Amino acid sequence: MDFNYDVIVIGAGHAGCEAAAAAANLGSKTCLITMDMNKMGQMSCNPAVGGIAKGQIVREIDALGGYMGLITDQTAIQFRILNRSKGPAMWSPRAQCDRNKFIWAWREVLENTNNLHIWQDTVEEILVENGEVIGLRTQLDVTFHAKTIVLTAGTFLNGLMHVGKVQIPGGRMAEPASYKLTESIAKHGVQYDRMKTGTPVRIDGRSVDYSLMELQYGESDFHKFSFMNTGSRQLKQLQCWTCYTNEEVHAILEKGLPDSPLYNGQIQSIGPRYCPSIETKIVTFPEKIQHQLFLEPEGETTQELYLNGFSSSLPLDIQIAALKKVPAFRDLVIYRPGYAIEYDFFDPTQLKHSLESKVIKNLFFAGQVNGTTGYEEAGGQGLIAGINAHINCHGGTPFTLGRDEAYIGVLIDDLVTKGVDEPYRMFTSRAEYRILLRQDDADVRLTEKAYQLGLAKEDRYNLLKTKKEAINHIIDFTKNYSIKAALINDALETLGTTPLKQGCKLIDLINRPQITIENIAEHIPAFKRELDKISERKEEIIEAAEIQIKYQGYIDREKMIADKLARLESIKIKGKFDYNSLQSLSTEARQKLIKIDPETIAQASRIPGVSPSDINVLLVLCGR
Incomplete structure (x- = not known):
């Protein structure tokens, strides 16, 4: 066996599986190292995927060409949309899964992925030369050489379980902990701490x-x-x-x-x-x-x-x-x-938005080792880390997502900008652009980006194009089709809404809360014929079109706010200032800016302890 790889992923949990699959599918020679091949994609806690804001992340992983959504659908034993009583920005899919079938579905994917090898072993040491990762050494005393490494060790780093006064070393019940690895990373200056979950x-x-x-x-x-x-x-x-x-x-x-x-x-x-x-x-x-x-x-x-x-x-x-x-x-x-289980994690403010370490070049961190909790948060990070590990090997611009583009973007920006003082869990309230980050349009937001990368394949991209064309056709029809009051008023009364006094466009009726595309189409034969032309995914397309029609005003307003703030994202400040010498900044701001070293003014504005007046100082110094 050849022990030289482009990308090595340590740990086959939800982050590691996505990272390994992404890097291999993009063309990197990849190795996934796991303690137990029978536990790949193990659901360590509840046998469920998704939930509030987490479901949106899974749909984003899928839209980007990841596997968590596909495997969840394949192994689901119950599916629900949460928050249906609220607006579509809050709708969140959640599924109960068959725990064992979920593992074997992941294993089948990984074992049949081109460019991907799997090695069962425990990693004990990261090998670093001149501040750059070059490989690792395992418990079997095998040395692997790698251009990049992605660490996704979950709760296994010096893991210790507690049941009352009983303490059991381990990363999960009946599974051994990983020792020495934390220390081999920390000796190079990477800071770590302890977290617990249960x-x-x-x-x-x-x-x-x-x-x-x-x-x-x-x-x-x-x-x-x-x-x-x-x-x-x-x-x-x-x-x-x-x-x-x-x-x-x-x-x-x-x-x-x-x-x-x-x-x-x-x-x-x-x-x-x-x-x-x-x-x-x-x-x-x-x-x-x-x-x-x-x-x-x-x-x-x-x-x-x-x-x-x-x-x-x-x-x-x-x-x-x-x-x-x-x-x-x-x-x-x-x-x-x-x-309860205690384990080591690494301060995520030591990472770039690509999830590469600022301290050790070509070493990436993803999942619970970054202080997060949840399969979905781990999977999203793993996907981004795997993509960027591949890019580091073969050249290209780091792949990152903005806060207005994906919940995954919100998650990573929160981690690297704010750090964590408790296990980080995603909520819709953490995203300032919730109406832009709905579960129904993750493919519209992200699949073209993944297609340009080469991660989303032609079949996925063609499905997106067909869906967008069908949605636009429905919306255009409703904008142009005129309704006469005399022909629709009986139907409107049946549907519990006020009759028309004069004619209007169909889109104006659909904007009423009592009206849906499907219930009004039953009374407008021409509209029903147009909808019947949709041969595949009809319900999904109609729902997406209806959301766009009913919430267009909110969507446009949020886009406008996002565009304004994007101006601050364009002002690069990394490496421009010696913050210690800027006495016009508050002491706390100087300390935080030195620690985080933000890429842009916008990121600086999100650092806790950096006030609006500090941002104004930086803008003045930038000549803005």
Whole structure:
């Protein structure tokens, strides 16, 4: 075997799989190194992909030619669109998946990707010469040479799990931790710290009284993650269930707090605010008498269930005793308890927007090693890191995404500009251009960029062109087709909206909240004939056209704001100033600007501690 590669990816989680596939598909000779080939793409926590803002990231990964969306669709056992009661900027796809089938679907993709080798081993050392990565050494004492390396080690770097006072070294339950690698990177000046996250108990479904829980069904319409023509869902569709904790549960949990690693000082590292453990919930919200729990199937045929909302590191006996006070779990049997895990991460402000290290050339970081949490955030970073690792090998301009182009752009800009003080999780509220970053138009925003790179192939690009042409045809028809009041008023009353006093264009009717393209088309034969000409993905195209029609004013306004701020993105300041000598800047601004060394005025304006007056100083010095 030849141990010389263009790109080596360390770790085959969600970031590593996307990074390796992207680099190999772009033409780089790539090697993916993983501890266990049977755990590639493992869902370490819940068996689900997507959710609020995360679903948008998965659609962006798909639009760019990544695989998470395709594999999720292939292995989904339930699919839903969240936030349907809100506007389309907030609609977020989410799917429950068969955990084991998800792994094997990823393995099938990776094993059949040209230019990609897989090596099962543990990396112990990064090899660096003159500030530039040249390779690595593994536990088997094999030396690999590489032009670029992408580190996607997840929670494995010096990983330590906690169940009450019991501490177990490892990167995941029953899987070993990775030692020495953090130290081999840190000795070159890369700063790191510790973080923690947790996972809930896994329940034997045969011990649950489902009659005491509420059913939560999935949806069976046209929505899915991938923009490709993947057909209908392949696996049996299952339901989830919901129930609640109660005061008896909380009383037992409170008794266990002195033995909780979170509260007795056993865990000192940074924990997640937005996905808190059950013990954190009862301490933070003492007035709440119940917390909602979601019981989710782990697969199409397994009895293993995931209890979403009950993440915990409390002692095993406390977890079981508390859960048995939930009526549906009175006869509870579990497969394993919840646990917390501590692991090393690297300060992401040490990265460029390409995710290349500022300290060690040609070394890229992606996923939880950057202080993020979530499969989707990891996959998005992995894709960008894999693309840029390839570019570093073969030449070209680094590939980055703006905050107005993708949630992935927001994610990476937040990481490298602001850093993290807790595990970073994406929310729609983090994006200032939510109406531009909808889940329905990720392909319109990103697929052409990926096609120019060579990552999105001809079939994907042709699907995009066909979709855009169909959407534009529908919108043009509604702008030009005139409606006579006498011919439509009966229909309007049937649809619960005010009759017309005079004729109007069809687009004006569709802008009414009670009217949709489909319900009005039933009363306008010419319009229905135009819609019937759409042979493929008809529902998706109609939905996209309707969103553009109804929200065009908001979209145009947000584009205008984005264009104004883009002027600041065009003012490059990297390397222009000795910030330490600029006494007109605040002390905090000087310190933060030295640390981050922003590329542009716009990035500088997003650094916490850099005030508008500091930005004005920099603009004056730039001659603006």
